Ligand SMILES: [Zn+2]
């Protein structure tokens with residue numbers, strides 16, 4: 001799947017092998033990035049139409065959560081006409097740590113009226129797409145983290161900008177900013193919607209419609225079915241917990257790994273000591289590696305992250321998350337015995353739970369890496385900060401829209417967040 005696995009055994013002369021995982025790096029400098037960042041307060045796709053605040057409350061203490069990550073997750077090839085953003089939230093209270101529901105994720109989506117319908121050929125996810133060549137990789141990186149369309153239209157000093165702009169021009173879906181501006185309906189529709197009216201016409205309308213396959217499927221879904229509860233307004237900012245400082249994800253590049261010098265050795269311990277691998281990682285990762293040296297899954301995690309120690313997020317839609325543990329609750333759910341892999345989509349009792357909005361399967365999209373904690377807590381003293389190892393996000397593979405939200409309007413759907421907590425002590 002990832003190219004480095006097959007390439008590494010051939011003993012090529014390449015210094016580094018590139019994987020399909022896009023890494024995001026944080027900086028205090030926005031560098032033109034306007035959306036993707038750690039910390040701050042959420043910028044909703046439609047600021048006039050935020051999600052219900054109920055989606056951003058801690059399920060443990062019911063307090064408002066704070067933003068860890070806001071990501072521009074548009075995938076114009078896979079979901080043309082979809083504006084997409086992911087928002088990962090976490091509870092500030094120490095008493096909520098290690099408790100389910102203290103970390104949540106919202107997927108914001110606005111689907112253009114011109115977008116091809118879900119399930120059409122163009123919209124079908126390419127399951128095993130070959131590794132993207134360099135040029136288009138650049139484009140994906142830009143779409144995800146970096147260059148905004150406004151910026152893209154202005155030639156910059158970046159030598160890659162010119163090479164990628166012809167592709168962007170050919171792609172009819174690329175100029176995404178044109179969509180909201182060109183869409184004459186989005187604003188009027190906003191006003192037409194009677195927001196304060198508690199009883200919306202949705203229940204009647206839903207009765208008149210035949211059930212789709214997805215809706216029928218979702219009847220078997222344990223999550224609540226039917227019209228969503230009335231949206232809860234957001235409290236004043238002064239009544240919300242203090243946000244983390246903004247750290248822009250202004251730099252993104254595909255993960256590169258050092259060539260494997262000693263392939264197929266079952267024990268990976270020696271790799272930690274090689275002079276180059278993770279040489280700039282600082283002491284923390286190394287220390288953790290030794291403390292948990294019996295845990296091969298953790299060691300693989302530490303080795304892999306240690307090769308690019310400043311990574312804050314790892315992104316690959318429908319790819320493989322890097323597990324911090326395969327024995328905790330999240331690891332047990334996602335890990336497939338004998339494969340060394342995780343289920344990338346819902347299947348039976350394994351893999352991500354199905355989408356609670358449409359019943360489709362979920363796939364991996366992004367995970368937070370430990371260095372994100374250092375960036376988020378850069379202003380904080382002490383060692384009593386967040387203590388997760390990684391936060392893994394699974395999203396609807398169809399990028400469905402919130403029920404009752406029409407084309408051209410922004411909707412918000414809760415997705416699946418799995419937290420793998422830092423191990424307090426090495427296992428055995
Ligand atoms: Zn809480």
Ligand SMILES: [Zn+2]
Pocket residue numbers: 355356357358359360396397398399400401
């Ligand atoms: Zn869905």
